[in-house]
Amino acid sequence: MTTRILPIIAGASLVALFAACSTTPEGDKPGAKPDAAAAPAPEATGRKAPAIDVTRRGGGDAMLKDPNNILSKRSVYFEYDKYEIKAEFKPLVEAHAKYLRENPGAKMLIQGNADERGSREYNVALGQRRSDTVKRALVLLGAKEGQIESVSLGEEKPVCTDHAEGCWAKNRRDDMLYNGEY
Amino acid sequence: MPVRWSLLALTLATASASAQLSIEITGAGAQRTPVAVVPFTGEGALPPPVSSIIRSDLERSGLFRTLEVPTLNPPLNEAANINYADWRARLADALVVGSLVVLPNGRFETRVRVDDVVKQARLGAVALPTAKDNLRAVGHRAADYVYEKLTGEKGVFSTLIAYVVKRGSAYELQIADADGLGDQTILKSNEPIISPAWSPDGKRIAYVSFENKKPVVYVHSIADAKRIVAANFRGSNSAPAWSPDGSRLAVTLSREGGSQIFVMAPNGSGLKRLTQSQAIDTEPRFSPDGRWLYFTSDRGGTPQVYRMAATGGEPQRLTFEGSYNVTPRPSPDGKTLAYITRNGGKFQVALLDLNNRQVQIITDSDRDESPSFAPNGRMILLATVINGRGVLSAVSSDGRVKQRLTTPAGDVREPAWGPFIE
Numbered sequence: 001m002t003t004r005i006l007p008i009i010a011g012a013s014l015v016a017l018f019a020a021c022s023t024t025p026e027g028d029k030p031g032a033k034p035d036a037a038a039a040p041a042p043e044a045t046g047r048k049a050p051a052i053d054v055t056r057r058g059g060g061d062a063m064l065k066d067p068n069n070i071l072s073k074r075s076v077y078f079e080y081d082k083y084e085i086k087a088e089f090k091p092l093v094e095a096h097a098k099y100l101r102e103n104p105g106a107k108m109l110i111q112g113n114a115d116e117r118g119s120r121e122y123n124v125a126l127g128q129r130r131s132d133t134v135k136r137a138l139v140l141l142g143a144k145e146g147q148i149e150s151v152s153l154g155e156e157k158p159v160c161t162d163h164a165e166g167c168w169a170k171n172r173r174d175d176m177l178y179n180g181e182y
Numbered sequence: 183m184p185v186r187w188s189l190l191a192l193t194l195a196t197a198s199a200s201a202q203l204s205i206e207i208t209g210a211g212a213q214r215t216p217v218a219v220v221p222f223t224g225e226g227a228l229p230p231p232v233s234s235i236i237r238s239d240l241e242r243s244g245l246f247r248t249l250e251v252p253t254l255n256p257p258l259n260e261a262a263n264i265n266y267a268d269w270r271a272r273l274a275d276a277l278v279v280g281s282l283v284v285l286p287n288g289r290f291e292t293r294v295r296v297d298d299v300v301k302q303a304r305l306g307a308v309a310l311p312t313a314k315d316n317l318r319a320v321g322h323r324a325a326d327y328v329y330e331k332l333t334g335e336k337g338v339f340s341t342l343i344a345y346v347v348k349r350g351s352a353y354e355l356q357i358a359d360a361d362g363l364g365d366q367t368i369l370k371s372n373e374p375i376i377s378p379a380w381s382p383d384g385k386r387i388a389y390v391s392f393e394n395k396k397p398v399v400y401v402h403s404i405a406d407a408k409r410i411v412a413a414n415f416r417g418s419n420s421a422p423a424w425s426p427d428g429s430r431l432a433v434t435l436s437r438e439g440g441s442q443i444f445v446m447a448p449n450g451s452g453l454k455r456l457t458q459s460q461a462i463d464t465e466p467r468f469s470p471d472g473r474w475l476y477f478t479s480d481r482g483g484t485p486q487v488y489r490m491a492a493t494g495g496e497p498q499r500l501t502f503e504g505s506y507n508v509t510p511r512p513s514p515d516g517k518t519l520a521y522i523t524r525n526g527g528k529f530q531v532a533l534l535d536l537n538n539r540q541v542q543i544i545t546d547s548d549r550d551e552s553p554s555f556a557p558n559g560r561m562i563l564l565a566t567v568i569n570g571r572g573v574l575s576a577v578s579s580d581g582r583v584k585q586r587l588t589t590p591a592g593d594v595r596e597p598a599w600g601p602f603i604e
Contacts, residue, residue: 117529149417153374
């Protein structure tokens with residue numbers, strides 16, 4: 001069994017990490033005013049990981065399924081031809097980063113997706129760029145690299161199949177799955 | 183006015199349990215050589231008649247127009263004296279005659295003879311071993327012989343194609359004769375299958391399967407339905423491409439972050455990274471001489487086609503017109519590159535002449551994907567969408583001849599034209 005010291009990250013530097021990893025075009029440049037509300041200070045800083053977390057399957061955790069818990073939300077949506085995490089999804093990514101920090105036994109698969117336009121293989125690469133982006137954000141927020149695998153489903157698994165922007169927007173997406181869910 | 187000519191009768195005659203592709207010719211060459219294919223003597227003993235397969239294949243090439251031949255009395259075959267003046271009078275430039283004969287040992291043989299009516303000269307004759315379960319294969323081989331005698335280049339009627347059929351949430355990787363008949367499913371899955379790529383010897387197909395909730399590259403041996411995992415590294419594994427000698431497989435992996443091109447043995451050993459960029463590098467394809475690796479990269483801001491030495495090195499950009507040029511596929515002679523270009527919102531097949539760098543768009547559809555050269559370079563098979571359904575289309579490299587292959591139920595996509603088989 002390994003015991004891990006969780007990263008000691010102050011709230012302000014956490015926000016800075018986040019801004020650095022996601023290149024939102026406007027209003028979120030380095031030095032921009034940190035959104036403190038979107039970046040709760042990590043709890044239990046320096047706390048040892050509870051032993052039970054090592055064996056507990058993340059997917060079996062009730063809080064991940066509780067519709068009132070932000071952790072039950074698993075999708076991050078992207079603009080066309082864009083890969084940065086939009087501001088509205090930062091609280092979601094931060095919540096999952098916190099969960100991964102506090103549950104070192106939890107593993108996550110991030111599946112990136114692209115809309116149907118263009119080459120299937122190029123779309124695999126675009127989906128990968130999206131899943132890599134969220135993985136990088138989670139790692140910068142304290143999740144362990146080894147907890148997360150980022151992959152791509154390209155345009156192959158659309159949740160919406162109309163050939164129009166309303167649908168395409170739903171398909172440009174990362175889904176975060178915990179072990180036991182894939 | 184497009185020629186519309188369906189092979190429906192042939193499709194019905196050989197229908198198997200699964201839903202087959204059927205072919206429509208939607209365009210033809212401007213100058214089609216008139217050919218008379220006389221029904222072969224004795225061919226009624228083993229249906230389907232070989233002469234009808236030859237006729238269908240020649241028509242489908244878009245290079246020939248087959249003439250109606252009335253019942254001849256006495257019947258004509260390869261042993262007869264040809265009265266060239268008669269066939270000129272019927273406006274034939276070429277004549278194909280033949281027979282199906284029973285040999286003394288009880289085996290069958292198909293004999294084919296080709297004559298140039300204009301030059302009044304016999305071009306050649308061949309005898310093909312024939313069994314009752316390989317009439318279609320014999321017909322295609324006979325058509326290849328006729329085609330080569332008349333054009334000077336190898337025919338592709340006896341080659342195979344691979345493609346993916348999606349019906350509802352079921353995916354099947356199939357192979358079929360180049361005319362879409364004789365289809366066989368080699369992989370069934372409830373998850374997507376993409377990017378089938380034939381090994382140069384035609385015995386194996388590499389592809390990407392999502393059955394493990396992520397893209398994994400497999401190499402599948404067709405004859406014994408055995409497959410190995412070629413690339414299942416952490417992250418995504420995709421875009422397999424064979425080296426011309428079959429000894430290496432180029433793949434796109436995200437194991438080191440981003441999508442980068444690697445090369446390895448087909449069993450996954452000896453992995454070596456070939457591209458070193460922060461950008462997307464994917465869709466590798468070896469040049470036929472093995473010197474170059476063509477690929478798609480967005481290192482310049484938009485996806486464009488590049489090439490680099492197959493051992494790695496500094497890439498050179500090849501496409502400059504437009505903001506989306508992907509899926510490079512070199513022609514078998516290495517002189518031309520087919521790729522997909524976005525042209526005013528439409529995704530179409532473009533050909534780049536690698537000598538003079540001229541670009542020509544050769545399709546008028548709007549959602550083309552996955553161009554694949556016939557092994558003689560004459561036709562390009564591609565996936566497109568017609569009336570909301572995925573279909574395969576074939577276009578001659580001059581853009582004139584067009585065919586469409588559809589299946590009654592489902593979407594067909596991801597075509598790959600197989601190599602010549604000895």
